[in-house]
Amino acid sequence: MIIATNVTKKFSKLTALDDVSVTCTKGQTISLIGPNGSGKTTFIKCLLGMVVPDSGFITFNKQNIAHNWQYRSAIGYMPQIGRYPENMTIAQVLDMMKDIRKRSAGALDEELIHSFRLDGMMHKRMGTLSGGTRQKVSASLAFLFNPDVLILDEPTAGLDPLSTEILKEKIMKEKQQGKLAMITSHILSDLDDIVTEVIYMEEGKLRFHKSLGQLQEDTGEKKLSRAIAQVMSAGN
């Protein structure tokens, strides 16, 4: 579904992405793991067209994403830090997104809004919300339009354990519907039971892309966090 071929991106002297090639297909839940500054967010931003690669190309459903914008209607994106116009209320932000993406009300997936209990604070202004509540709004927006692909950048950062659990269940549910989900996270134990594939990046390079089973077999560890820890220490 998403194929990245030899994607390279340099920010002046720093090479953020170095010849990264990845193939993602439907139904996978991919965990994008790597130390800070390994290029995870840059890679995600390349997928969304927010960062333009220096060389290489990315195709989405066999269409090159350069100079294309319609493909983004099939993507739900939850940014690492979601900031919104401070004067707008939650309801206005949601309405704005619905307005911009022009979906009929029937096709909307408002489950997260209800389970995060955002209904009760619809009139609150974005500027007054706590970081965690803002994350909830971001998550609700990512799932709202029933997209085929979910791209979640550090989704559990700032969420309380209960909300993390709600989000995890939601991702599992979407996974069963055959959607592609790509998640970056530092908190490995949160992801253990939903991930099917692991992409490990380091210093802008793709170290490996394996299924979870394969990784467990190679490292002899059952838990994802331990397996990754072993890979990381082996690299040093």
Next chain:
Amino acid sequence: MKKIIKYVLLDLLRNRIIIAFTLFLAVISFSVFNLEDNPSKGILSLLNLVLIIVPLVSIVFSTIYVYNAAEFIELLVSQPLRRVNIWLSIFTGLAASMCVAFLVGCGVPVLIYAPTDVGLMMTAMGLLLTIVFVAIALLASVLTRDKAKGIGVAILLWFYFTLIFDGIVLFLLFQFMDYPMEKPMVVFSCLNPVDLARILILLKLDISALMGATSAIFSDFFGSKWGMMATVLIMIAWALLPLWWSVRKFNRKDL
């Protein structure tokens, strides 16, 4: 595109700084007109407000707004929207709300107390200058990543257009005093939208005689219908060129 403009406007019109700017303009305009019994004297006092304060607020506020909206722009870019549309919507929203602030704060008092040709010309020039400086602000903020640097560049640009440019022109005038400088002066003034606005307003004020020989050429060129049309077109070009450049830059910008 209409929808994005709507939301940018909704956000901006509730912005406290815009409201404060409107009030500030209104207080100054009304007090100037109430202090002077001659409305055209009042216009003259307001001239500096229009030529200096309005560009300053337009350029600084727009730059800060764009930097503060960085995450919001990021959010919009990740949606199925054209980048050009996002950028032009932000421009339209900013320009429209600054124009409304100017119109309410300064245009209305001028049109109440001095509904003359001069008053109309000053309101029109104030609006054009607002749009020009919003466009320049967008360019400054798309060219520099760092917020502090971007605001610095914006203030420097304002400094250049209101003070440094005049200094350079004066310097050239003194250096080439022995040559006929009238015609080159017309070309020079086209290089600065603030100067163009000043000349157009002063010519309407009938005190252009004070400007001496240059003024004859000026009123020949700028006073005629065609000259005025050309000047307004140049002012519009001053808004469109930075805007076009910033759109090109924004299209390829990494967010």
